[in-house]
Amino acid sequence: MTPQTGKMVIVVGLLIALAGIVIYFFHDKLHWIGRLPGDIRVERENFRFYFPLTTMIIFSVIITIIIRLINRLW
Structure with a gap:
């Protein structure tokens, strides 16, 4: 294992x-999740x-964007 893995x-x-x-x-404000067109x-x-x-x-698009941002920071 490397320090990168730990991070x-x-x-x-x-x-x-x-x-x-x-x-x-915020569970009461997230009721629309799963009920989209x-x-x-x-x-x-x-x-x-x-x-x-x-x-x-x-969710897939949001997670992909987050992962790409994290990879750019490292």
């Missing part, structure tokens, strides 16, 4: 802690299917 683990841990804090304090939701009597397609794409 990356610390940064990832801080990002996870920050996400947890945001969700804990393009998210697939099928509800029947005895069947429920949910596939958050648009939400996953947006």
